[in-house]
Amino acid sequence: MAPPPEWELETDLGRRPVRVHVGGCSMRGTGPRRPPLTRDAALRALGVDRVEACIHFPIESSCCSLFCCARRDAC
Template structure:
């Protein structure tokens, strides 16, 4: 005797609802995990700058440095674009020790 197609349809709808419930639960877990990742990322300190500008001191002119240069003294942090502009447009000389112009690809 053939099965009643209505029973099969009812079984498939039941399975669909179970799978839909599992999918919604998984979506919730994904949202919670994304929130935790965003929170963890917001707690990380920003990366240190790569470039710096030292103001003129005494007879020393202002210069552009790599951030880790030990010859500069106090520096103002610069973005890559700001360091490039300082070297090329503003004609601020590069440090002769850390040679930021070489690292930035600026040719003399």
């Protein structure tokens, strides 16, 4: 079995972005509504497109770190 992608996008039934998840997140679900994302696409989703980060990760999580990087360009 292939490892999970580094980042995934959760979409609603209309395929609109809902949340960005770290690959392997237990809350991310599976299927066509969970396409993989590159790091750059995850940064864009969180920073430019204002998609929410997964709410099931603590502040120091990868999602939060990526979100902060997108906001401050401080990576």
